[in-house]
Amino acid sequence: MLKITSLACLSLFVLRCIGQTASGLVPKKYLSLPLGTIKPAGWLSDQLKVQAAGLAGHEHEFYNYVSDSDWTGGTSAYSDIEEAGSYWFNGLVPTGVLAEDAAIKNQTQSFLDYVLDHQDSTGWIGPEVNTTKPRYLWGRYLFLLGAIQVVEADPSQADRVVGAIWKFVQLANTMLNNNNEGLEEWAEARWMEFALTLQWLYENYPNGQEDLLINMMQKLKSTGSPWEDIFAEANFPKSATDGMTSPFGDLSWHGVNIAEALKSFAVSYRFTQNSTELDVASAAWDIVFQYHGRPSGSFAADEFLAGLEAVRGSELCMVVETMFSCVLTLLVAMVVSRWRRGSYLYQVIGDLKYADRVERITYNALPATLTGNMWSRQYLQQQNQVAAKNMNPDPFPRDGSYSNVFGLEPNYPCCTVNHPQGWPKFVSNAFVVTSDQSSLVHVYLGPYSVNTTLSDNNHVAVTVDTLYPFSDTLTTTVTADKPFTYYIRIPSWTSNGTVSVNDSAVQAVSPSNGLQSVAVAAGTTKITLNLPAEITTEERPHGAIAVHRGALNYAFDIPRNQTVLAQNAQQPLAVDLQFDATAAWQYAINPSTLTFHVGTPEGGKLPSPVFDSGLSPFTISVSACPINWALAGDTFTAAPPQSPACIGSPVNITLSPYGTTRLRISEFPVYSA
Structure with missing residues (x-):
């Protein structure tokens, strides 16, 4: 007997069974700006240049999955346009544009x-050389997303690119x-x-084929994984999935698929x-992070959902895909509904x-899983990581x-070619336009410049001067031909x-x-925001805590040495790098002693690369005492001991932003004086 527990579940069940008769697309609450309209400035511009100068910008020259020699096709399941080339292209198009890198x-x-x-x-996209493999659609999807970005950045290529996309569609x-x-798992x-x-085609190049496009979307959803059932409270795993069997198949609990x-x-x-689909969306986000979330902003899945333990892994691909899913969900926005006289009344708001x-993922989980120069990356990062x-x-x-x-390719190669999408897609979605195109919204805080035209031919230029998240102050200068309302997101931790x-x-x-609204007059307007935050702690398993201030998670940066394993x-x-701890990390902290410190960057600029050990101007000090804390294996910690006894006198230790650490403790046992 089928048990329906909510109106949302019932509505989605009906949709899956009988299809959808509505036509057209619901407009987005917010509209994204074309690639290149938003440019990084200050330290964020430097971060894109570091990525361009690192592995992302050079792997095409030597890495077998995306090098020139592999573009002619191949029989590898991971070669060329099958997946690797698509991943690489999707991330490198915006990297090149935003880093202004001609190569x-x-x-x-x-x-x-x-x-x-x-x-x-x-109409099939991609070469088929010496292969009898079936034509699978999945590997092409990411190429299409990259091609869309090419058209946004260079509209002169629209006819050729859109024509090719339509042939494939x-x-x-x-x-x-x-x-x-063409469908497989x-x-x-x-x-x-x-x-x-x-x-995107429907909204920009429908070619009179709107019905075909809608029918294809419906077909994809109806043949796709039943995500509304997978995320349902009754079905979703609430602990690490080791030894568990998903009723929807293994890939339903795969971390990147979840992301x-x-x-x-x-x-x-x-x-x-x-x-009600968006009600389910909100609940899905909540349930993932409730049972598998990380203080760094990501969630745990070392291939499959992995619970809350601090030594379990979070995959780099999963980090950047979660970021992109956040971006897309916010653009569509949440819908609050109420029932009256047999119909829904809707108020669309941004959640x-x-x-x-x-922001939490971008400023913590993303940089933590790459070396500062972005030449080496992990497959999995850990909240408590005492060796790599x-x-x-x-x-x-x-x-x-x-x-x-x-390293270059620890475990699987996917993160080598997929990780470059993280920073540039964060930048290219940092500002959005309201659906009536009359207002500009600064969503992801940081240093930027924007040039765009709003409705009524209102030319607007914005510069944001800030060291955020390594500073609390943002100075924004807006120049506009005509008055309009400018919005700035105020983070919940302010x-x-x-x-x-x-x-x-x-x-x-x-x-x-x-959102903070500011009435901007014609001419030049200067907006000065100060967004301080309190130090907060987050409860973690075994009585441990994580430490936050603003967008940043804080961790003990364990001193380390480095060994080159391969080149x-x-x-x-x-290079493949091994890191070993060279100092004690077995500490419990006294949260009542957490103290925030602000350094003064030399010349008012952050060092490059900012996400490296000891370079952040923001730190937190705390009283810590040495404790007995065992290793569960030769190279990873046991769970944090609960209410441990001090075995030595307290000392002050410094906590650094999580993203600047490579070995770390970020979920701490607690002691009280």
């Missing part, structure tokens, strides 16, 4: 030209109508990635027009918990012992924030739905 732009243009020049006469439609040809799990391209699926309800709401989540080396035994039941080494306009008297911020023969900067 990367040339690489991505050459890749685009090659793929489109070799499009099959049937027509073929994919035929395949889907031919007994779901990965395509079924990640159907929403293709739906994004179809929605991508978090946007599935926002994507499908636009064509189902069923507001800014997604924006808070994006070949772990025998290792704490990851389904991933290899090399998974937390910093305490006693203030705003001043044109050096007027300082006033307390008064956000509505998380690429073609590129000596691509």
Whole structure:
């Protein structure tokens, strides 16, 4: 007997069973700006340049999965356009544009030209050389997302690129109508990635084929993984999934699939027009982070969902995909509904918990899993990570012992080619426009410049001067042809924030739905925001705590030495690095002694790269005492001991932003004086 526990579940069940009769797409609450309209400034511009100068910007020159020699095709399941090339292209297009790197732009243009020049006469994208493999759709989805970004940055290429996309879409439609040809388990799990391209076509280049596009979206959803059931409270795993069997198949608990699926309800709401999908979306976000969340902003899945223990892993691919899902969900926004006289009345608002989540992941989990120069990356990071080396035994039941080494390709290669999308997509979605195009909204705080035209031909230029999140102050200068309302997100962690306009008297911020509005006049307006935050602690398993201030999670940066395990023969900067602790890390802390410290960056600028040990101007000191804290294996910690006894006199230790650490303790046992 089917048990329906809520109106949301009932509505989604009905949709899956009988389909959706509504036509068209629900407009987004917020509109994204074309790639290149928003540019990073200050330290954030430097961070994009560090990425361009690191592994991301050079792997095409030597890394076999995306090098020139592999573009002609191949039989590897991971080669070329099957997946690796698509991942790389999707992240390197915006990297080249935002870092203003001519070499990367040339690489991505050459890749685009090659793929489109070799499009099959049937419309199939990508070369098929010496292979009898079936045509699977999934590997093409990410190429399409990259191609869309090319058109945004360079509209002169629209005719050629959009024509090629449409040829592929027509073929994919035929395949889907031919007994779901081209779908396998990965395509079924990640159907929403293709739906994004179809929605972009619908809004920009529909070619009179709106009904076909909507029908394809419906088909993808109906044949895809049942994410509304997977995320349901009754079905969702509330602990590490080791030894458990999913009723929906293994890939339903796969970490990267979960990360991508978090946007599935926002994507499908636009064509189902069923507001309860977004209620389910909100609940899905909450349940993932309740049972698997990390203080760094990410969640735990060392291949599959891994619970709350601090030594379990979070995959780098999962980090950047969660960021992108946050971005997409916020653009569509949440819907608050109430029932009256047989119909729903809707008020569309932006639920800014997604924006808070994006910042926390971007400023913590993302940089922590790469070396400061971004030449080496992990497959899995840990909240408590006391070594990065070949772990025998290792704490990851389904991933290899090399998974937390910093290197070119620890464990699987996917994160090598996929990680570059993180920083540039964060930047390119830092500002949005309201759906009526009359107002600009600064969503993800940091240093930027923006040039755009709002409704009524209102030319607007914005510069944001700030060291945020390594400073609490943002100075924004807006130049506009005509008056308009400018909005700035006020993060939920802000305490006693203030705003001043044109050096007027300082006033307390008064956000509505998380947004501070400022009436901007024609001409130049200066906005000064101060967004201080209190030190807060987060309860973690075993009586441990995590420490936060503002967007930053704080950790004890364990002193370490470095051993080069391997070096690429073609590129000596691509190295595998082992890190070992050179000092004690077995401490309990007294949270009542947490004290925030602000350093003064030399010349008012942050060092480069800022996400490296000892370089942050923000630190927190705390009283800590040495304790007995065992290793569960040779290279990873046991769970934090609960209410441990001090075995030595207290000392003061310094906590640094999590993203600047490579070995760390970030979930601490607690003692009281």
